[in-house]
Amino acid sequence: MWLVVLVFVGVHFAYAGKHSLKYFYTGVSGDIDFPEFTAVGLVDDEQFMYFDSNKKEAVPKTEWMKQNEGADYWDRQTQPLIGSHQTFKNNIQFLKEWFNQSAGVHTLQRMYGCEWDDQTEATNAFKQYGYDGEDFVSLDWKELRYFSPVQQGVQTAQNWNNKKGFLENDRNYYSIVCIEWLKNYLQYGKRRLQKMVSPRVSLLQKSSSSSVSCHATGFYPSGVTITWMRNGQELHEDVDLSELLPNEDGTFQRTSTIKFTPDEYKNNKFSCVVEHQGKTMTANEIRTNNADSAPISIIVGVVAVVLLMFSGVAGYLVYWKKEKLGPNTSAVDSATSLLSSDSSSVENTKGPKKRDTR
Template identity: 30%
Template structure:
């Protein structure tokens, strides 16, 4: 059963480039006829690597190094696809348990399971996890050390008792996470090493919506995910008036992130004291961008100037139209006296995902 849970996702986490992750994310949902009931996604460093659902039944891959792996491990890959699809039966069983024990009686639940293993290629240390979610909320987590389950939701207590009692299943989970999962992780590292260890520097820009808005230091196109971005004043990192955003994936497998600086309180002569710093793990030189008005990209000036002119013109025209209409109306009334040419008409006017 555990073989059916493999989805190949590598995440080179963190400042320690010797730790690698393989992770699976599969989803079960029967709430819409236009969405596959069951799907599995695989990512590498946050990049979509393959996707498979119950309708197509054939994994779609996005990188040449995955295709090379498939050529040399065709039988294993085909077996993997079948096992991934077959696992939906286990998730359906879990769905029944979740419904029964969590008290949910209406609507189609969304069941998500994420599992993964970690391997340190220097210490050979192995770790792993299994986490279930119910309707977007963390529900229950497998503890590899004790081979028992930890409740993440009060409604998961009954399920914990049931799953803790299934010792054979828990032993299977531990074996999979520490043996089979790590085996696949090492295979993927072999084929994807050049991709996973590359260092791509980003383009960094200063952005601002309006003169009173924060200045955003935006870095995009960097790889891997382990990076930092921050504002400095006189060479020292600052936190006051700074808002750091999350690291987000780009469609091409790279990443982006940004950090805002509140500038209205900064005097113009002090702008030269500030700069934005981007640091990428494994790269010695930082990317430093000075805070300069001429370096800021914005469409405010052009857009707002046009807007102000337009508003002024429209306002002037409106006043003129009102005056003309009033004058014409007065003349018409005087000329036509009490005729019904000013009667009101009663006829009304006619009348763009993911995995």
């Protein structure tokens, strides 16, 4: 396998730190009004491509992808995803047998990708499979070995570990090809991706006896830290941090919720501290809403989730419970005793061609 290494000279991103390229594949079986297979690609958590088994066509989701890649590129992305659809269908059938399941809705997901720090040049990679919302098989990138937290996945992990060519393909893709495509996509979308928008922070509560939510919304990029303080000391107990959610406009939102009694609030000073891209915002005034009404910002968030379900990010949102920070080839094991190894990736085995993107 020949690899073309693309070198960027003089490229500067407006915000420094980690950048990521992630893909989420989701296969669904059962009686559900949704495509059997979807694939979503994200750069720095912004969706840039989409594929589903109904339309059978990979398509761009951002203007910067439409402007920089043509029909040939999207044709090359479509073919491995069509193959992944069939592989996922077969694997779900295997998994239903292993888990003694005969009916109902079941999901198989694959998340993979890479990270690159534009300051330190450090890189990282991840590849994980989940079944029905739980971890199934994961790649330990440092050791370049697969492992499984469940008995049903041990044999699959061992099988993949014994395939030296399979592991070498992983090494080449995640350490070279994925990183170069990430840099290429960042260059394509630098005007969009380099923006920085600070969050709006609110403390929200339905009634004096309900939990208090610290809601940060409208921020970009996605990295944000939410901390609860009581009398100047950090609070960690009884704090519930929600998943990161995208808004319609490409920004993000996140909520941290805490429970305390009216007396505790009266006798102590509570505040919420939100850190984003070196800036710190603090909120300490609670906005209380009537029981039959919800904060406008929360309503917007719910609408955003519904819209995303229809735009193809369902695989991203359905991804298994733990928060994870993801070649036109497919190695499929036909033995029914082992999970088929879908090693396809939407990028070519070769790196991106060097091009003028000014």
